[in-house]
Amino acid sequence: MWCPDWPLGRPDAPSDETVLVIGAPERGASRVVAASPDAYGAGVSLGMARREAEGLCPGATVLDRDLGEETRRFDPIVELLSEIIPRVEVSEPGLVFIPVAGAIRYYGGEEAIVELLGGKLAAAGISHRLGLADGPFAAFWAARTAGETQIVTDTPAFLAQLDVATLGHDDLIATFRWLGVDTLGSLAGLPRDAIASRFGPIGLQAHRLAHGEDRMIDPREIPPEAAVESTFEDPVYSTDQLAFSAKQLAARLIADLRARGAAPYRITVIMEGTDGVVRERVWRSADPFTEAALADRVWWQLRAWTESDRGSQRGIVRLKLDPSDLSDDGRQLSFFVDETSRIEAERAIARIQTLVGPDAVLQAVPQGGRMPSEQVAWHRWGEEATVSRPVGAPWPGATPSPTPALVPPEPPRLEVEWDEGTPVRVRLRARWEPVLTWSGPWRMTGNWWKGEGSVDRYQIVTSAGAFLCTVDASGITHLAGVYD
Amino acid sequence: MVAEAIRGSMDRWDLSTRVQERTGDLLSVQPGRPVELSGPPGYGLTRLGFRMLTAESHIAPVVGVDVRGWMSPKAAWETGIVQERLVFVRCADPQLWPRVTAALVEGIRAVYAEVPVGVRDADLRRLAALARARQMRLVLRPLADQLPSGVAHLRLRAMGVAWEGPDRGHGRLETRKLVLEASGKGASGMVQRIEVEDAGEDAVRVVSGLAVGPSRRAVG
Known part of the structure; x- marks a missing residue:
């Protein structure tokens, strides 16, 4: 369920003026996350760079996004949806994913669920779009492209007609377009091993999405001690204290999971107030949560609970973070490997590839040979290495170690x-x-x-x-x- | 008598341990505290730069920015860097180099970067500020002269190198002893000289802290 222009509903947004809401800078650029209808009429679109949007609407009121405030306003809607289907997962204020597999049988079909959810939201006066498809990626784009509701019966066919821009990775999209791959359908038609060889893990993930093979929630056995909890002897009311607790607890959880070689995609935030009522909310992320991202979400959620009418006067006595879904990627890692760093590194290296070209981003594997220049086989990052000389074979007369740290590829003359x-x-x-x-x-x-x-x-x-x-x-x- | 001898021996051991700890710190790169390695090729600074990435390579990918295209992965593996987590980026263009290195600083936890001739001082300062903000480990190796002040937290300058092993045609290169001069904030504002022994097969290690020079103006 997606509420377009949710950020516009903030109390300080003037209703009779052109408004642009700008998100936090990402990769060096601030982008439009919501705009009033007249701004759209002037040519502004979601995701447009701030400077470009301001150029199109020079007189617009520009507001910085306040995710904490948006979460506070959005929380009652999540509560409303949870009454119909439990375990609603919040991705960001204005966007939730609702697992409907069990609810379809209970309510008697997909149409019935969509009608029920739509009716509840309309009754509450919420402008919304509903998309129902296999997997979060397809469901998100079903909602984004829906007039109001869209039920996708053939997910691969639906994905095939989407533009590659839906993948949301600028460098990758530019390369796909340059290669003449404009839709997810044409991307899905390419051989997977070729994509993996050329674009590495990011390309592989894009190919999976194009095929409709979204990351499936695959609960892994999580030991109960993986959850982290803070109990406060004196109830916490102050927002500063809450922010500090959120940060501390998020750091503890991420560190514990990292030690287990796992990374969380989904976190349940559980809070107990002084009135004894336990509230919980599930947050999900497309990428594994980093410490900072998790701390932000916990903080927004706590703000939403404590600043709402239901929680304001009560304070918090217990806070718990429960990782209810860990990534598959985490399983492949050995102990102590930092999953978040790996993902960030892969993104950075993929970006470098677009700057300097794939031939300048290299890795090497050992191979046999007598000279130092022969003893490594270079290959492009993300591609398979080809070893032409077996490293295990005897190489009598090989240059002894230590190896020179600088080895010219074309040996120059030396006088x-x-x-x-x-x-x-x-x-x-x-x-x-x-x-x-x-x-x-x-x-x-x-x-x-x-x-x-x-x-x-x-x-x-x-x-x-x-x-x-x-x-x-x-x-x-x-x-x-x-x-x- | 015996007690005094033991006490004397313990004091010497304690002093030696303190020297090892202090000089050992000078050969590691801390998050958000860029290190400069300056000196001509042949002194062993590339190996030292690789060695500074070793610990980080056990938990995340590390990158070497190679200006000349001469860096040897095998030498890097010999210092203990995990083979599959070492990536080389070749970039010789001084105009492009700051963008490439900045993009790496944004996403990589540890980078050893040769600095080509012609990179502007302002770009280097911005890069150092970014490394500090991102709390990543950055080792810079200028290929000409030194970095401008304010960039490196610790500057290690190669003063001399001596090899053991070869003897007029016999033997082979075995152990290198490298004398480094450490300065900057990372060396507590003092100029210190340390001797590093590199036997090739294992990690580079500090042999001794030789002397502490007179206090000078801090670099960085």
């Missing part, structure tokens, strides 16, 4: 002065450095059957460091590595 087969001086930039000592030569015969000549390897030590170099049959020296 070395020799005296009866022993190195005497090395030219480093403009000056000649005397050779203090050296080891070698170590002969490497090379692939003589392919016409390759043999080379001698030397480790040359100067007062400015040590170098690995090769001398070919004609006496020309090349720099093969710097022991930096």
Whole structure:
């Protein structure tokens, strides 16, 4: 269930003026999250950059989004929906996901549920859109594209006609468009292994969404001690204290789950007031919650409860956070791996790929060889490595460790002065450095059957460091590595 | 007599431990406190930079920004970096480099970045401020000169290097001893000299704190 322009309903928004509500800066840009109808008429759209929107509506009143206040206003609506179907999951104020699998049998069908929910919301005077589909992603876009309600019977077909912009990842979308992939249908038609190879885990996730294989809630056995709880001897009334408690508890929960190699997608916030009434609310996120994101949501929820008529005079005696759904990704991790950091890192690296190109973002795996440059196989980040020489095979005459930290891909010429087969001086930039000592030569015969000549390897030590170099049959020296 | 001898021995041990702890701190990069490694190639600073990413690579991906395209992954693995969590980004363009590194600072927990010639001081300062704000570990290796003041929390400057192992054709490179001069806020505002031993097969380790130089104006 999506309430478009929910942020506009705030009390300080003027009803007779053009209004733009701007979200917190994300990736360096503040964007429009809600706008009044005349702003839409002037060409403003959701997600538009603030500067562009202000250019279209120069006289508009611009308000910064206040998620705490929006949560406070939205909480009664969540309460209303919970009376019909329990376990409503709040994604953000104005957007909730409602699991209807069990309720369909109880109420006698999808149409009946949608009618019931729509009727309740209309009676409460809430402007809303309802979308019913398989999985949160499809349901969200069913609601976004609905006039008022939309029941999707064929989710893959519905997704196929959606634009790739629905994936919400700017860099990925730009690349898909450049490749001529404009709809989720055309993306779903591409082979999954090719997508995984080219775009890595982010591309794989996009391909799954395009196929309608949304992340399914897959409850994992959660030990009861995973939930964290604070009990207050003196009831907490002050908003500062509540904010502090929310932050502290969120930090504890995320740290505990991280130690178990898991990350939460869904959290139940449970609060007990001084009147003995226990209230709970489920929050969900498209990505695993970070500590900061979770602390924010807990804080908004506490504000909503304490500032509402039902909770204002009572205070809080107990606060509990219960991770009711952990990510599948968390299962694949080993102990102590930071899932949130991995996701953030993948996003950052995917962005770098668009800046410098895929050939400049690389990883390596070990492979066999005698020279340091042969002993690694490079591959693009997100793609499979191809190892041409087995690392486990014997490599007699391989250059001994330590490995030079700098290995030029194309060995440059190195000027070395020799005296009866022993190195005497090395030219480093403009000056000649005397050779203090050296080891070698170590002969490497090379692939003589392919016409390759043999080379001698030397480790040359100067007062400015040590170098690995090769001398070919004609006496020309090349720099093969710097022991930096 | 025996008690005095033991006390004397304990005092020497305690002093040695304190020196190890202090100098050991100088070879690690703290969150939000950028480190500068300056010195010509050949002194062992690339290995030292890799070594500073090692701990973080056990829990999250780490990145090396490679200006020349010369960084060796095998040398990085030898310092203990987890192979599958090491990513290299090649960027030699001084105009693009600040954007690339800033994007990495936004999402990566630990980065070792060579700084190409021609990057503006203002960009480096902005980058350091971003690293402080994001509480990430950033190690910068300028390829020419030094970073401007106010960028690095700790500056490690290579003063000299000596190798053990080769002997006029015999043997092979085994152990490197590197003398570093540490300065800046991370060195308590004093110039300190430390000696680092690097045997190649395992992590770089501090041998001793050599001397504490006279107090100078802090860098960073």
